[in-house]
Amino acid sequence: MRKVSRKKTIAVWDLGATKCAVGIIEVDLFMERFKFITSTSLYLNDFFSLDDLTQGLENNLGTRFSDIDKIMIAGAGIYDGYTLNLANGYPYPMEFAALAKSRKWSSMTVVHDYVPMMCATFIADLLDPDQISFIHPGVLNPYGRRVVFGLGTGLGFKDGLLLERKKFWLGENEVGHIGIPFPPRAMPDEIQVHKEFIDFLRTQTDISPNQSITFEKVLSGQGTSRLHQFVTASKDHLLPHEVGDLLRAGLAEETLALLAWYLGLLIGSLQLIFMPSGGIWMTGGVLLKHEEIALHPQLKKGILASPAYINERRSFPLAIIKDKNLVFLGGAYYLAYRASLMGQSVPAFA
Template sequence: MDVPMAKHLENEHIPFPVLIGDIGGTNARFWILTDVYAAPREFPTVRTADFETIDQAIQECILDKSSVQPRSAILAVAGPIKSDEIPLTNCDWVIRPKGMIEQLGFEDVLVVNDFEAQALAAASLAENDREAIGELSQTTLGSRVVLGPGTGLGVGGLVYSQHIWIPVPGEGGHVDIGPRSKRDYEIFPHIETIEGRISGEQIICGRGIVHLYKAICVADGKSPEWSDPADITAHGLSGSDPVCVETLELLATYLGRLAGDLALIFMARGGVFLSGGISQKIIPALKLPAFRAAFEDKAPHSALMKTIPTFVVTHPQAALAGLAAYARTPASYGVSHDGRRWRR
């Protein structure tokens, strides 16, 4: 028994220095960890549209700017990992780990789902890196859920078993979402669909804010004034535009409904964590009654839902922090390497 366990732990080890990266549809963020204990070296955010390939971005923005050359890389990507070529969901980049080993000098590359990294963060972040939504402010070691509206809508699960945290990647942002209230039935016929479907991502993300705003305008016979999610959000938070105010209220409601559904699926007694920049920006809207009311309205289990806490992750680089926690103490986490790790 001792030999297989030692071999297992050896296989889990990621050699330092480690480049860790959070690769989103719009931005890519990188840190280098020189060893287990050192604070990460941070680099400026990279706009994915500014570089033809991820290899070019890493070479010019990281490797050319650092005297520390990483031996390995752990990358969190927005999209499923199925082969040696990994296309991103909302970006033209394709990640080719074998090419990175040959061209960039890495000896070890591990690729995980971006919300797997967010789930790792939910397991490891300090209390001051989150803000409670609702009266509950404490967590337990029970299962957790992470979801975050950004360029798309990411979803991840986190299971605590055998004294380790096991992140569960998925594509939960693409589940169907439908009307429920009278107001929903007025608005939903005007929401843009994908092949006839309205998924969570169609209304709970950056472009989803615009879809929702425009649908409200059409339903009420008004001409849209705004086309940028940042403008809609700003006017909604300030209260200067009634349609924008309703857009944020409905966004909070639909996010609360989906978060509650996922909490039931995972029996997430350890809490639901809302990640990403949009969640951070709309904290005032999420703290209004609509979000928790929608989250808890899950008869016959409303009493159970009242016991599940909800948080906004406020750490500015949560995914990188989650990856860093894993790189430092991999034995604390059950991260699968099958089909996702390449070595020289």
Template sequence: MILLAGDIGGTTSRFQWLDSEAPKSPSSLFYYPSKRFSSFTALLTTLLSDSGIPHVDVACFGVPGPVQGCQVTLTNLPWTIDACELQESLPVDQISLVNDFQAAALGIDALSGDRILCLHPGEFDPAGNRLVVGAGTGLGVAPVYQLEGHFYPQSSEGGHIAFAPVTAEQSRLMDWLHRERSHISYEDLLSGEGLERLYRFCHLQHTGERPYPCSAETVHELAELGDEDAIAALRMFVHIYGQFIGDVALIWPARAGIYIAGGIAGKIVRWMTQEDFTSYFLAKESMNGVVEKMPVYLVKDELLGLKGAMRSARRLAGLEIEGEV
């Protein structure tokens, strides 16, 4: 059997296929800029042509959006994907769609130890639940419950929870953001575009002028070079990230680990490992003792979602997965 896995991102989509006769030798990776394609069908047609795969037995795709049955309308791309229609129009027998952070959560057990960095040791409980959170093009959240030694990720749209300021500076940020819209979600700040917003706000507060358009990558580069406004934006990003994860942890206690994934954290490791993150994560007043027991890990593997999608495809195909009984 031929298995195909995909991690569909708002910026980049990644794919890998596997022949069941060589289960330990997956293919090389295929990367595509998502926004170059008018639809997922067009992207998948290009992939099948480029890879030379004539037929796929089982495919699993992690997608950024709420999956309803066999359909999903993506959050950060103008696509609606219908797995049933894809199976009729393309040489793919079975297609499974899962939320992208469900896929990321499935990939945790496929990580090697050197791809995980402990930010807060907590008190690890091997019988506990997990939580996977990650900022990238958007902000993903996946609660993961454990039952009889197996982990079961749940999909959510927790990144769209309304932002709640906890400092005077954040209150000024909220007032500034409210000039453009009424509902401010955490994803509006904890994402690539969110970091760009924070930089515009910090620059405006400092100089009274709007900066030239600046990408999230450039903000990070400027901060590393010592730019005062970029440093302020990155520090605010880390503060808000910490407080958000701490808030979600109160809803979903994760004594078997909180895992920070997504495309941003792994690129700003130096900033995430400073005291700023943990101090805001732990700042829950009467609930400090609850969150401080939860270990927090930063995932430094951009293929986490793809690994999870492949594990899901293997389960659907009935193939053995290392580490599972």
């Protein structure tokens, strides 16, 4: 009879449009414990192919992926069974099926990039401020609908439910592509700024006249640059990292305020769409570098610009996921307890 090893190793890839991070997790199958071992992060443009990137990751980690029991690819885009395709494109083809075969990987699972982050909310230590920072603690319903989103190069999102016996259900959504609503009950000055900003966006060369104005275009990628250029009425278009430097130095207060207001408008919209008694969990490079956005008074004003069911919504927790290693632990949790849409468990290590 074949002896089943008590411990297994899992490699979780967190693949974005510009960067790839990989973490190694050790799972104790009998004690149901997850232990973070190590991680590395590399920029895609520093390599000329997926195979070259993989070799770089293995060199940094000091291990071969073929020696890992389970591999998860959590990537931005849509996987067709052969290639991970991103709307705006990767620097080179992400042909994971061919890669896994050529490098003799024992097992590979490709999922939406925010699957691990959603699962991370199931196992995070809510009392550890280095892991989770509560902007509004509310009253957490552990089995209530929860949503997670991240502001970075794009606007990633996932909703889900924690079920009994560590099972779970995950939704299929693309919230970043939702159009920005007209705030139903904002202050007159806020409505005026909102109208002027939307008109300004229509003048941008990278936004066609017939293109919808989405939250992703305002809060992610070039969004901070557009906000800052609008606020300062400048002809110069700063890069996002240059605007970030100004925010950190306290030299872009108006930009910070408007960014916080639009983030609040997004949060208020998500509250109404999902009624997430399990909390709204935020992450991504923009928020992790600029937590002051979520602490700004304009955030609350943006939320209250959509006032329906506000008494019920006051109980919904709002938090920032701060520990970057939680994405790797969440990925391992998914592979250990993954469930179908009906909540039926799948063998973790078949």
